[in-house]
Amino acid sequence: MSSEEKDFATLPEIEEALNSLSDSDLNRIKKEARSLAALYWFCSKGRDEDDLMQIAFERVLTLKRKWSKSKVDFVRFILGTVRSVANHWVEEKGAGLEVQSQILQTDEGDVLDQMENSPSHRTSPEDELNDQIGKMTHEKLVEWIDDFFKDDTPVQLVMLELLESKKGPEIQESFGIDQTEYQTIIKRMDRKLAKEGIKWRRHVR
Amino acid sequence: MSDKTKDIQKKIDNIAQEIEESTLLMSDDEINEEIKAMGEDPEASANKVRSLIQSSIMKQKKKRFAEAEQRIEQQRKLFQNIDIGLNEGNQRDLLINILSQNPSIQERLTVQFRDLNELSDEDVASILRDIKKLNLLRDQDKDE
Numbered sequence: 001m002s003s004e005e006k007d008f009a010t011l012p013e014i015e016e017a018l019n020s021l022s023d024s025d026l027n028r029i030k031k032e033a034r035s036l037a038a039l040y041w042f043c044s045k046g047r048d049e050d051d052l053m054q055i056a057f058e059r060v061l062t063l064k065r066k067w068s069k070s071k072v073d074f075v076r077f078i079l080g081t082v083r084s085v086a087n088h089w090v091e092e093k094g095a096g097l098e099v100q101s102q103i104l105q106t107d108e109g110d111v112l113d114q115m116e117n118s119p120s121h122r123t124s125p126e127d128e129l130n131d132q133i134g135k136m137t138h139e140k141l142v143e144w145i146d147d148f149f150k151d152d153t154p155v156q157l158v159m160l161e162l163l164e165s166k167k168g169p170e171i172q173e174s175f176g177i178d179q180t181e182y183q184t185i186i187k188r189m190d191r192k193l194a195k196e197g198i199k200w201r202r203h204v205r
Numbered sequence: 206m207s208d209k210t211k212d213i214q215k216k217i218d219n220i221a222q223e224i225e226e227s228t229l230l231m232s233d234d235e236i237n238e239e240i241k242a243m244g245e246d247p248e249a250s251a252n253k254v255r256s257l258i259q260s261s262i263m264k265q266k267k268k269r270f271a272e273a274e275q276r277i278e279q280q281r282k283l284f285q286n287i288d289i290g291l292n293e294g295n296q297r298d299l300l301i302n303i304l305s306q307n308p309s310i311q312e313r314l315t316v317q318f319r320d321l322n323e324l325s326d327e328d329v330a331s332i333l334r335d336i337k338k339l340n341l342l343r344d345q346d347k348d349e
Contacts, residue, residue: 162223165216186223
């Protein structure tokens with residue numbers, strides 16, 4: 001057994017760590033799961049924070065996701081697992097269904113036209129459709145940010161920059177804000193997602 | 206997965222990472238405030254997550270127990286098959302099957318698969334009788 005493998009927690013260690021989580025840490029996990037279930041609205045298929053947490057706990061309890069004890073704090077490990085589960089929703093078959101169904105209802109013809117004119121190097125109609133869904137998903141996310149955070153321009157701007165894969169320090173520099181101001185904006189985004197995200201999602205469905 | 210889907214996955218994860226960092230930076234009091242802002246009581250909320258953990262632990266335990274039972278049942282059937290194998294003459298296939306499913310027996314008998322073809326029918330039958338006599342399959346069940 002390599003030293004890296006030795007560092008991975010065993011099942012009893014995982015169970016003990018889960019059972020030892022404080023109320024605050026349990027709520028930390030719940031809050032993140034709630035925010036992420038709202039953030040990933042376009043591929044959640046109606047699933048909520050309980051679904052996210054349940055899958056995350058199952059992954060760690062089946063050791064599909066391994067905890068490197070000396071490298072990562074357990075709470076960070078669990079939060080990372082919840083994030084990984086949410087991110088996995090994007091790649092599920094039919095993940096863009098909620099966006100796709102809106103496209104089909106409104107401009108089905110446009111989608112087909114765009115597919116016919118797309119580059120010929122693509123190998124399958126399924127890839128073409130996935131690319132269209134990916135493109136539409138990006139556009140829908142931008143629309144959603146504009147709409148959902150319409151009362152908070154700094155949050156809108158920071159989210160759009162993050163959606164362009166920019167990192168915190170780069171965004172702080174381009175907007176001329178310090179780290180504290182940046183974190184305050186992120187907290188406002190997070191709070192609105194956790195507080196109103198699910199309600200908004202139900203509203204649009 | 207298409208390139209566009211991967212791209213979306215990466216971009217949205219960039220936002221999710223910021224949420225995660227922000228969550229980790231919050232004090233316990235701030236977390237309580239966030240839970241209250243979600244319209245929930247912090248203690249009840251924590252207990253609900255704790256119940257979710259307990260039910261996940263129980264579910265996995267039951268699953269592992271069912272899998273262990275299934276393995277034991279398979280071993281039991283293999284053990285029963287030794288009698289049939291000895292009577293019907295398909296001992297070599299049976300021995301290969303047993304060894305492939307039970308590496309620890311293979312170690313104990315110090316028989317390698319590449320040597321099996323060189324064993325005589327009498328040797329194969331003798332090994333099967335030894336396995337049965339020594340109750341190796343059952344011993345292995347106990348080890349598990």
